[in-house]
Amino acid sequence: MLRDFKNFLFPKLCACCESALQTNEVLICTYCRHELPLYPNFFDGDHHLHKILYGRVLLDQAASLFYFEKKGIIQNLIHDLKYKGNKEVSFHLGEWLGDILQETGWQDKIDIVIPVPLHKQRMRERGYNQVEGFGRAIAEALSAEFNSHLLKRKSFSKTQVFKNRLARTDVVQNHFYVRGENDLRHQNVLLVDDLVTTGATLEACYLALKTAGVEKLNIATIAITT
Numbered sequence: 001m002l003r004d005f006k007n008f009l010f011p012k013l014c015a016c017c018e019s020a021l022q023t024n025e026v027l028i029c030t031y032c033r034h035e036l037p038l039y040p041n042f043f044d045g046d047h048h049l050h051k052i053l054y055g056r057v058l059l060d061q062a063a064s065l066f067y068f069e070k071k072g073i074i075q076n077l078i079h080d081l082k083y084k085g086n087k088e089v090s091f092h093l094g095e096w097l098g099d100i101l102q103e104t105g106w107q108d109k110i111d112i113v114i115p116v117p118l119h120k121q122r123m124r125e126r127g128y129n130q131v132e133g134f135g136r137a138i139a140e141a142l143s144a145e146f147n148s149h150l151l152k153r154k155s156f157s158k159t160q161v162f163k164n165r166l167a168r169t170d171v172v173q174n175h176f177y178v179r180g181e182n183d184l185r186h187q188n189v190l191l192v193d194d195l196v197t198t199g200a201t202l203e204a205c206y207l208a209l210k211t212a213g214v215e216k217l218n219i220a221t222i223a224i225t226t
């Protein structure tokens, strides 16, 4: 009763369209849930990530929950996740994909789930990594470990960033590192990210993970541009 009243005064809003949620709806309204552009090839070798990262990353398996469409509800959803502090959405999407991955037998293939780390300054501004909940929920579904401390992003001064823009390889090779010498050796890693566009960030993470002796790299993302 009290909850209904509170909900009446401060209705919870859909993370995609911002309409008031009904009591039986969780985070995303029924309409948007049906409209969201689900990525169909969850587990086969035709996943678009294999094409994007071809020749750059030795990728084992890839999965994405949605296609990214500009101006679509998925753009609102990612925006909500990044800028409005909607951590619950991140976890919820992880549960969604986690269930699918579990059904397709991924739980035997992943030892540890690692999120793409944020810049330190971003982290300070935002207070959380928007992909952490997503990764945690997937790790739970697959009975894998979750660790957001092993893969780190280096911080650069503005001049360094500018110089690196001129030389793309520097960006790719030097932006990430793994803390802890042997923690990832021979591990099957699932790297998680929110949205993939060029794959440059994933490639940079891969190089750091490879140096740390990771056995197999798998990637799961909330959305992917195609």
Ligand SMILES: [Zn+2]
Pocket (backbone or CB within 6 Å): 014, 015, 016, 017, 018, 019, 028, 029, 030, 031, 032, 033
């Ligand atoms: Zn909605």
